[in-house]
Structures are given as C-alpha cells and as structure tokens.
Amino acid sequence: MSSSPERRVSRREFDAIFTAVRTWGRWTPADRGAWNRVTADHVRRAAALVRSGTAVPLGLPWDTRTGPDNRKPALHHMTDLGDVEAPEPSTYKDFLAADYHGKAVSHLDALSHVAYEGRLYEGRRAREAVDAGGARFGSVAALGPLVTKGVLLDLPAVLGVDWLEPGRAVHAQDVLTAERALGVTVDAGCAVLLRSGRFRRSRELGPWNSDAASAGFHVDAVPLLAERAVALLGGDGDSDLRPSPVEGVHSPVHALAVAAMGVPLLDNLDLEALSAACAEAGRHEFMLVVAPLDVPGGTGSPVNPVAVL
Template identity: 75%
Template sequence: MTRHLSDAPTPPPGGADNGPAVSRAEFDALFAAVRSWGRWSAADRGAWNRVTPERVRRATALVRSGTVVPMARPWDTSPGPDNARPALHHMSDPGDAEPGEPAVHKDFIGADYHGKAVSHLDALCHVAYRGQLFDGRPARECVDAAGARFGAVSALGALVTRGVLLDLPAVLGCRWLAPGQAVHAEDLAAAERALGVTLGEGDAVLLRSGGLRRRREEGAWDLDAASAGLHVDAMPLLAERGIALLGGDGDSDVRPSPVDGLHSPVHALALAAMGVPLLDNLDLEALAAACAAEGRYAFLFMVAPLHIPGGTGSPVTPLAVL
C-alpha cells in the first residue's frame, strides 16, 4: 500500500519515506502517458500556450485586496551545504572612478543559478530525457556551447495567469514536510479540498513544503541528499489538469529520487514530456501567510524571465497579487 502524507507516521529526524520505488520501465510508460508533444505550433513555449488572453483576463479578476507578494529569495553570496556555487555581487564602480557630479555607483551580479539557492525559472531546453527535449527535438542538434536553438527562455516571454498555492504544512498542521517526504497525487487532491481550490487549465501551481522555514529555523542542509517534493505518481494529475507552470520552495523533485537511475524525474516529466516550465527555490512563506489571512489560495500570478537568447532559464522574482 502506498504511504501518503495524510496517513504517514511522523518521520525520523532528517529524513522521510519517499517511496514507492519506480523502475525505469515504469517511468518510461509514465513519460509516454503524460507527453504532450505535437500539440502546439509554438512548441518551445510548451504549456504556456494554454494561457490565452481570456485566461489572463479572468486571472485579473482575482485581485481584491491589492496585496502584492514577491516570491524570490535574497541573492545568496554565501557558500553553504545547499549553495555550492554562490552568486556573485561586487561593486564595479563605487562612485569615485570619475570626478564631477553626480556621482555614479555601479555593481556586477552573476550566478550559476541552476542550483538550490537562486530563485529561477527552468526553460524547456534545460532538461532532455533519452536524448530528446520537449516535442521530441534531438538535444544534440538543439543545444551546444553557443546556447539553445529550441526551448530557450527567450521564447517564453512573460506569463500572467491564475496562481494556486498548495500549502501542505497548513493542510497537515505541521511546520514543514520532512526532508525526503514525497507528495503524491492523493496528497494534491486532499490539499485542493482542504484549501478550497481546484487546479485548472493554464494555472501556475506552487507547492509549499515549508523547507525554507526549516532552513531559517534549523540551518541549511544538503538538499540533493534529502528534500521534500513531488513523487512521479503525482504528475498524471497535473498533466490531466493542463497546468502551465509548476514551482515550489524546493525544486519540485523529492530527493532521494524514487526512480532507479534518474536524479530528477519530475524535471524530466515536466520539462521534456509535458512542456511545463519550472520555478525552483521560491520563498513562499509570505505568500502562505497572505493566503491564510485572506482565506483563499488562488491569485493573480506574474513572472517575466530575463530575455536571454539561447538561455536555459533565468533568475526571476515572481509576483502574486491578491
């Protein structure tokens, strides 16, 4: 019997059951089942094609209080167990380079952002499975040292749609999910019922595990070794609902991976099979508090990645407007 969040015993400190285990053959069947290749003419925008002007108009009707909540973590320049490649920030001109008025101050920032510390968006070219990007495009023909010619972040543009927060600690009455705890399809459905929302076509779905709160209270840990996130058996529900974007306060994948030989199976399903871009490493604490205060978990959602031709993603600051 599959163990789910609703009936799981309290996990041991530092870890939790992330089963059931999935074979590569089972994963390949799941990949084929959720695949949406050949559906859109603008294939490198993937599931963002689902967000029509009418869906944008309906999403704007969710604005009531006018509360604006940013979801980006601070730019993290400090090394740690979850930040092996810290972001860079230094002054390139502290204001004394040239005489005269006004004084001008300039700085430089840089990041190898596909990690565990920078809030960022993964474009469709970020992940290939069995040599193929989304829509069946051969990765070796589409991505090289110059960047990506298919599925680049520059093809996405901005996204304005309905956002939905699935706040699992609020549903379960706990401070956070234990590192390694898997979230299953039944858990997503239970969260919908508890929070009064239903995931729908074109939605941006955000999953809060409470991991950032745990980090702030108990310190950083190696997120590659253990982090709460989605089990692959949750992905058919998200594919059926036709979501446009998936994100969370982790990187969506439960770790350790439940799939034999695959380190990021949810990334492979979302990006390469479903065409759903991902948002990693969000700060959802303020949004969780705002949603609880207003008693609703759907809102206007906006994100505009940097326009980087050939880029595999972008640092971002998504916004929720309630």
C-alpha cells in the same frame, strides 16, 4: 494524507508515465510548450482574483554565501564607487552573476534545460539543439512573461505542521486532499506552487544539502497535474522528491514536466510570506506574474515572481 513508505518506481513504469503525459506535437510555437495554454482570457481571470492588492514577492535574496545548500554562490561586487571627479553626478555600479540552476537562486527552467534519453521537449535531439552558444530550441527567450492564476498547495498548513520533512513525497492523493482543504482548484492554464516549508525549516534548524533529501512531488502525482493541464509548476524546492524514487533518474519530475509535458518549472521560491498572506486572506488562489530575463539561447533565468491577492 499519505504517510506510507515511498514506493520505488521502475524505469519501465517511469517510461510508461513519460509516454502517457507527453504533449509533443500539440502546440505552435513548440518551444513555448504548455505556456501556449495561457490565453488572454486566463490573464483576465487571473486579474479578477486581485482583491486586496497585496503583492508578495517570491524570490530569494541574492545569496553570495557558501553553504550546504549553496555550493556555487552568486556573485555581487561593485564596479564603480563614484570615483570620477567630473562631470557630476557621481555614479555607483555593481556586477551580478550566478550559476543559477541550483538550490540557492529562485529561477525558471525553460524547455531547453532538461533532456530525457538525449531528447528535449518535442523529441528534439539535445546535442543538436543546445551547444556552447546556448539553446536553439526551447530558449527562455521564447517564453516571455507569464500572467496566470496561481494555486498554492500549502501542504504544511493542510497537515497542521510547520514543514514537510526532507524525503516526504507529495502524492496525487495529497494534491486532491489539499484542493479540498484549501478550497482551490488546479485547472487548465494555472500555475501550481508547492509549499513544503523548506525555508522555515532552514531558518529554524539550519540549512542542509537538499540535493540529498527534499520534499517534493512523487511521480504518481504528475499524471494528475497533466490531466488538469497545468501551464507552470514550482515550489520552495525544485518540485522533485529526493532521494528519487525512480531507478536511474535523479530528477524524474523535471523529466516529466519539462521534457514530456513542456511545462516550465519555478525552483527555489520563498513561499513563507505567501503562505501567511493566503492564510490571512482565507484563500489560496491569486494572480501570479513571472517575468524571466530575455536571454537568447538561455536555458532559464533568475526570477522574482510576484503573487498578487
């Protein structure tokens, strides 16, 4: 596995990668992007991976506490405490809200979430497609539920460490090495989940500002993922390496995956229980079920994906 200092990537090099992995004009409906790859056959093959029936939730708890990794805490308060005297029964209700595009809420990024040089996926002009009323192209409502094969790239398990240190890049060669070590195959229509061990590190050493430093994919891994025709990308971070290796681009993997490839992202998944379940089962492939909220015009959705082994 690579441990060399991270190579900086010029804007010109990045733009060449963006052009090389771009899939604009490939699918109808366009605002489903790479999710169009997932057919009924993919779902049946994913279901065939279920053996023990173990279901592992991947979403984080709803976090209402402020911290270095949660500068905009989610909201939860009660709106009904059973105060109505009649008629029976009494009821108890609550309110939830979140500015979920951050580091503390498990969520899905739809294709309207990221623009590069002012353009969303398919080359749609972001200012024409997204306004104060929401997204008219690439909304999370266009995606619907996704069921497909999930592949856990458990890099700490491969390396024999508890976690990847913040700032550690995952290169294309790391992906290939992990496939061999874990006995998995990243193939067309699958969902790739990268475990860096972020939440184990956070629980043992305390939270930190992962906007400043986090393990994630280097841009040189993206052409391999594009070649393998993945449908979904995610992890216990936000897939991006931080600090960014690309000059002038703070989230290059977001730009490449969402705006160029049409691949939605799953951010901030808790993969610790899944890591343990996969190790116990001796396999790192499973059925993954993702059901975003149907939010017309939404640029994403909080989610609690489920892996079934």
